[in-house]
Amino acid sequence: MNALGVSHINPQQFVKAVAKALSRYISTAKQPLNVLLSVQKPQIALRKSFLSQVFCSEILDQYPDIKTLKVLHAKIFIDQYLCCDPSLGIKLMRAYAACGEPGIARHIFDEITDKNVVFFNVMIRSYMNNRFYRDALLVYKTMSSHGVDADNYTYPCVLKACSGSDYLWVGLQIHGAVVKVGLDLNLFVGNGLVSMYGKCGQLVEARGVLDGMAVRDVVSWNSMVAGYAQNGRFDGALEVCREMEGLNLKPDAGTMASLFPAVSNASSDNVLYMKSMFMKLAKRSLVSWNVMIAVYVNNSMPTEAVDLYLQMEKEGIEPDAVSISSILPACGDISALLIGRKIHEYADKKKLRPNLLLENALIDMYAKCGCLEDAREVFDQMRIRDVVSWTSMISAYGITGQGHEAVALFSAMQRSGSKPDSIAFVSVLSACSHGGLLDEGRYFFDLMSKYGVAPRIEHFACMVDLLGRAGLVDEAYHFIKQMTIEPNERVWGALLGACQVYSNRNIGLIAADHLFQLAPEQSGYYVLLSNIYAKAGRWRDVATVRSIMKSRGLKKAPGVSNFELQGHIHTFLAGDQSHPQSKKIYQELDVLVGKMKELGYVPETDSALHDVEEEDKEYHLAVHSEKLAIVFALLNTESGTPIRITKNLRICRDCHIAAKLISKIAVREIIVRDTHRFHHFQDGVCSCGDYW
DNA sequence: GTAGGGTTAG
Numbered sequence: 001m002n003a004l005g006v007s008h009i010n011p012q013q014f015v016k017a018v019a020k021a022l023s024r025y026i027s028t029a030k031q032p033l034n035v036l037l038s039v040q041k042p043q044i045a046l047r048k049s050f051l052s053q054v055f056c057s058e059i060l061d062q063y064p065d066i067k068t069l070k071v072l073h074a075k076i077f078i079d080q081y082l083c084c085d086p087s088l089g090i091k092l093m094r095a096y097a098a099c100g101e102p103g104i105a106r107h108i109f110d111e112i113t114d115k116n117v118v119f120f121n122v123m124i125r126s127y128m129n130n131r132f133y134r135d136a137l138l139v140y141k142t143m144s145s146h147g148v149d150a151d152n153y154t155y156p157c158v159l160k161a162c163s164g165s166d167y168l169w170v171g172l173q174i175h176g177a178v179v180k181v182g183l184d185l186n187l188f189v190g191n192g193l194v195s196m197y198g199k200c201g202q203l204v205e206a207r208g209v210l211d212g213m214a215v216r217d218v219v220s221w222n223s224m225v226a227g228y229a230q231n232g233r234f235d236g237a238l239e240v241c242r243e244m245e246g247l248n249l250k251p252d253a254g255t256m257a258s259l260f261p262a263v264s265n266a267s268s269d270n271v272l273y274m275k276s277m278f279m280k281l282a283k284r285s286l287v288s289w290n291v292m293i294a295v296y297v298n299n300s301m302p303t304e305a306v307d308l309y310l311q312m313e314k315e316g317i318e319p320d321a322v323s324i325s326s327i328l329p330a331c332g333d334i335s336a337l338l339i340g341r342k343i344h345e346y347a348d349k350k351k352l353r354p355n356l357l358l359e360n361a362l363i364d365m366y367a368k369c370g371c372l373e374d375a376r377e378v379f380d381q382m383r384i385r386d387v388v389s390w391t392s393m394i395s396a397y398g399i400t401g402q403g404h405e406a407v408a409l410f411s412a413m414q415r416s417g418s419k420p421d422s423i424a425f426v427s428v429l430s431a432c433s434h435g436g437l438l439d440e441g442r443y444f445f446d447l448m449s450k451y452g453v454a455p456r457i458e459h460f461a462c463m464v465d466l467l468g469r470a471g472l473v474d475e476a477y478h479f480i481k482q483m484t485i486e487p488n489e490r491v492w493g494a495l496l497g498a499c500q501v502y503s504n505r506n507i508g509l510i511a512a513d514h515l516f517q518l519a520p521e522q523s524g525y526y527v528l529l530s531n532i533y534a535k536a537g538r539w540r541d542v543a544t545v546r547s548i549m550k551s552r553g554l555k556k557a558p559g560v561s562n563f564e565l566q567g568h569i570h571t572f573l574a575g576d577q578s579h580p581q582s583k584k585i586y587q588e589l590d591v592l593v594g595k596m597k598e599l600g601y602v603p604e605t606d607s608a609l610h611d612v613e614e615e616d617k618e619y620h621l622a623v624h625s626e627k628l629a630i631v632f633a634l635l636n637t638e639s640g641t642p643i644r645i646t647k648n649l650r651i652c653r654d655c656h657i658a659a660k661l662i663s664k665i666a667v668r669e670i671i672v673r674d675t676h677r678f679h680h681f682q683d684g685v686c687s688c689g690d691y692w
Numbered sequence: 693g694t695a696g697g698g699t700t701a702g
Contacts, residue, residue, distance in 0.1 A: 057693090087693040094694080121694050156696045188696045195697060222697045229698095257698030290699050325700035360701040391702040423702055 060091035066099040097126030121153045133165035156192035163199035171196045185214045198227020226258035234262035253288035264298040294326045302330035321352045328361035332368030334562040335646040340365045360388045367396030387418045395427035399677045403435015429462035441466040461490040468498025489518045561625035562646045572628040589631045596661045642669040650674045
């Protein structure tokens with residue numbers, strides 16, 4: 001505990017603490033201070049002062065880290081001239097706020113006896129920037145009792161505090177006050193009003209303010225764009241963009257950032273629109289790159305995201321913590337381990353850690369690349385962990401089938417004081433199900449209520465999977481019947497899977513009927529469905545399912561596998577012949593299939609029909625993407641190197657058998673991550689135990 | 693001596 005950080009301190013204690021901090025600081029011989037002191041020597045002689053006002057100002061304007069700041073503060077505090085310089089007080093407050101210490105800024109603020117409006121503005125901003133919205137508004141409220149009037153700097157800031165805390169009613173009062181003093185004509189204040197109304201969901205009001213403004217600039221329009229985007233109205237937001245372009249106002253990085261909240265699951269047209277906006281930007285700031293990357297990441301375009309990130313580096317733009325936290329999930333998605341590692345090194349080199357979001361993203365990236373040790377190392381190094389960190393690590397163990405580790409970590413999380421939330425329970429339940437930990441799974445499901453977490457459909461689906469996997473098909477069905485919410489296709493799908501494995505036709509038919517009703521064209525279970533109906537002799541249903549497959553099943557996402565070779569991602573589609581090495585790959589595959597047959601491999605003619613996910617029907621006869629990727633990897637890596645493949649769908653039965661045999665024939669570890677879990681093939685065996 | 697819009701994870 002540093003005495004300088006405590007708010008109510010008496011001067012004597014403070015000076016003592018200052019002396020201590022100073023000596024400690026000087027003994028560690030930090031360079032900035034040494035430089036600072038040597039530069040200051042002549043001035044010391046002149047003014048009997050450690051530091052000149054100008055020099056302190058300069059340092060403070062650069063927002064020093066908290067340690068330097070406290071030392072500087074101490075020096076200013078004990079200096080008879082500097083300590084009563086109001087401008088240094090302002091800068092100190094600002095710098096503390098930037099370090100996330102508005103409380104210390106408040107301490108300085110309270111010491112000032114004769115506060116003018118600037119002090120209030122800086123104090124309000126300090127709170128606001130640290131999300132202490134209530135405190136910001138409380139300071140605003142005290143202004144009048146000090147005889148100080150809010151000005152054009154105050155209002156934008158308090159308006160932002162209103163929208164941050166959803167205090168629309170305070171915002172309305174402030175709007176009234178603004179109009180009263182005529183500041184609604186001010187550009188900054190007007191923009192603040194548009195933004196406040198927009199964020200509070202009052203789009204009509206926002207538009208009214210915008211239309212009534214005497215002067216508008218690009219920020220005014222961006223505030224309006226943000227209003228629509230924050231309320232999920234992407235089309236409305238784009239319309240405002242077009243309107244502003246019509247007025248010859250060019251969208252800027254702020255426009256892109258404003259659009260961002262609405263771009264998850266954007267249509268491909270809208271992604272293209274964002275891209276063209278990005279390309280047309282006069283100045284591509286770091287934020288605009290970050291937003292464009294995030295657009296790709298949030299719209300399942302990880303390859304584009306990674307390419308853009310690499311291009312950004314090439315153009316000499318230095319990625320920051322935001323860029324990295326955004327791009328890492330994409331690296332994980334396509335198992336771009338080498339790129340991910342390089343980014344990790346870069347983050348360390350740039351001293352971007354500790355940073356909670358970035359470190360969480362690192363864990364996730366390593367986990368998705370199947371590098372549990374690396375994920376764990378990052379996790380262990382973290383100074384602060386939140387529930388996301390724990391959850392990422394738990395699911396990392398879960399998807400590799402290490403259920404016991406996941407369970408142990410969950411307990412550790414409980415002990416650490418992090419409160420598990422809904423997603424944390426999903427991760428531990430799914431870990432139990434992948435690891436076959438029946439009793440533990442039941443325990444955690446019951447535990448949810450003790451944490452006030454209401455089971456959602458994902459939790460139910462995990463439980464059905466867990467019970468079904470353990471062979472308790474009847475109990476799983478019973479469990480579904482007792483569900484408090486309507487089961488969806490994932491739940492019925494899990495049951496159907498269990499029925500297949502444990503040959504339970506009666507319940508299988510029930511599950512199939514439900515799946516059929518729940519839009520079979522979406523579920524991807526239609527093949528299982530048709531097989532089950534066929535076995536039961538329900539030919540009419542078979543015909544219906546087939547016709548649905550024929551009419552709609554064709555335009556689903558094609559199966560794609562990725563393999564990273566020397567920092568480049570090679571992508572294979574089912575039946576792909578576009579790869580430069582295509583000919584060689586197919587030849588080698590033929591050789592392998594020959595050897596596999598010697599080991600008893602029989603290619604199932606309708607093997608593709610066993611796809612649990614929606615593999616394109618047109619590709620059914622073609623070679624699946626994971627086989628191509630595996631063979632490519634075999635051809636291009638040295639023997640002994642593990643092969644890591646990522647697939648965007650679940651692996652099919654035929655490819656699963658093939659991968660097992662190839663791992664034996666070629667004496668290679670093959671690690672395939674599908675949408676469900678990791679399959680670790682070694683010496684003819686898979687870590688999933690052939691049930692997935 | 694102080695400004696407005698907007699971007700990061702399970």
